[in-house]
Amino acid sequence: MVKVAIYPPNSLILADLIERKGHTPLALQKQIRQKIKDPEIDSPPMNITEEDPINGLKYAAIEVPSGVRGRMSIIGPLIDAAEAAIIVDGAPFGFGCVGCARTNELSIFCLRKKDIPVLEVVYPDDEDGTRLMVNQIMDFLDSLPGGGGDLEGDSDVLGEPIANKGGK
């Protein structure tokens, strides 16, 4: 079982596939939940206070815009906790946390320079592309400790073993 960072950090498909293989996706939503459930909501709606962009200094210098540092204070801890990472190139990005290209560039760079297994795939626009992406991700997840061939683990999550790759 490995904690896998994903980029985009709020991707439905990536989080879903990682869970299917019994690993833990490091999703943005958990970070946000922690923030917004703070009993002292000083700065609605996200409860990002003046302190957060300052905490973001751990990842980017003071000359970097406050919005980048504020976002990094949420995304950064996910990168710190990552034991593996999947980065999707050309993925659709939502707005908000992942709406700033500079933050995304910095986050992806931080994941790449970390000494962990990293898979980079291309976001598909057709069926074959999707197959390629799914195959690459599944193979990568199998190769991680606690993943791969652990059909029992898979069955626990999925309900039935992930279809055999015999059909390749």
Next chain:
Amino acid sequence: MPANLCITPDLGKEDMDPEVSTRMIILSSKANVSESEVVNFLHMLNLPITIKWTCYGAMISGKDEYVREAIRELRKLDPYGIFTKERGFAPGDPRRCRGHRYGPREGFHQMEKEFKILDYVGEALKNPREVEIEKKEPVSVDYFKEILEEEENKKEDDK
């Protein structure tokens, strides 16, 4: 309608509990189950969770262990048509509810886009097969020149 965007929410006990998590359940368009079947199934599980029917599937909220159990059971219903991810805000949180805060939700459009390939993802999981995609290289300068000259000649001929 209150238009104060950064409304300070009056959260209930459960909403403030860090052990309470929220999950979005999204059905691919080729899913073998409907939104109502999903919601009924979740109710039949008789777990202490809040279940909400939504346009994309459902949203459940409750103690993390029960939410996980519900997801585990639910996936069995249609392993290749049901997808799920966490959500930061609780269902109906005024800070993210369209009713209170105009404009699109931050992550909604990304989900809308990812939804478009969910069928393919389900199919790829169900019947995996190797694929190869040829990566196109940019044309060489020589080839570009060749085409350019060809087009020029064509124009000359037309005259």
Next chain:
Amino acid sequence: MVQIALVSCGTEYSGIQKEIEKAALKFGAEIILPEIDLDYINEAYEKFGFSAQSSSLKLMIARAMSIVEGKCKPDAVFIATCFRCAEGALVRNEVRRFIQNNTRIPVVTYSFTERTKADELFIRMEALATTVTRRSILAREKQEGLTLGLDSGSTTTKAVLMENNKVIGTGWTSTKDIIASAQTAAAEAFEGTGYKWDDVEGIGTTGYGRFTMGQEFGAELIQEELSVNAKGAVYLADCQKGEATVLDIGGMDNKVITVNNGIPDNFTMGGICAGASGRFLDMTSRRLDVDITELGPLAVQGDWRKAMLNSYCIVFGIQDLVTTLAAGGSKADVAAAACHSVSEQVYEQQLQEIDIREPLIQVGGTSLISGLVEAVSETLGGIEVIVPEYSQHIGAVGAALLVSGMGNRH
């Protein structure tokens, strides 16, 4: 309630959303977000034609488009992006121009940091709310009747008496007690005109002491200096249509206001460095033993390159100028170097934060120092700088102009 549409790439990620809303609510306005769907975002983004990498900037463009296309009908627009973000600044300015060119909705722009507090936003929101609720006043292009404008600043108090679109009297005194200073300045303005307080049809007040003066004199118009100075400047410089920038290098703080059709849409204010203020020139003229009024013409004759000036600082910079004089340097070169230094420092500290639009209208007491005006133009690459008549009384002129038509004392 005045509805202000927020067009931004994400103010909440700098933790300042609450501050923005607090500032809006104080002036009876509420912040709204234009409602749009994904297809529209893509369509609007394509139509606009700016290829932004950040998806939130696409959203920002689409929100602007929905305002221009009338899908969302706010009373005003607040455009904000992070300070120091190049992509954000480019989109912010283009979106601002787009809304101004295609609608009559007032716009204010701002580049924020995590330190942005509601106080800083108050004057912008007040200006925005004013523009909406007092559109008819701001539309005034001509002064009518007999009106008095009072501008109580942090260092000086100015009074201007206007009659039928002409300035007929001016007064100027240093600010001590707000009311007493205003009375002194007003008495000076009345002098020789044959008019008294009772003859005036309307009184307008502005500046830091506007509320105190307004209450005491029963003013018909009490208005923040942003709208008043902008209006006064474009009126005096005859630039009421189109774009302009108003620069006021004050004795203690500096203001830069950008204006579109007479209505302010952004401004910066700073007052942390004496080297970027009129105070530096005041010190220089004392060291040169010339009156401040002679410093300008003297500087115009000099060449700043010939005077050694290694520091902008009011302490070390002045020291350098003294050294130059001791080494036999000319007074003219030293005066030119001082003007050049102030202008460069204003540029470094403030002008870079704002999109400067031609013409630049220089106002305030320092606009009378010709050497400084020349230096500002040079620093900005030879931009056209206009110094209108009565430029030192800008706030009072603006107040007298805007209050005309409001007074019914007779």
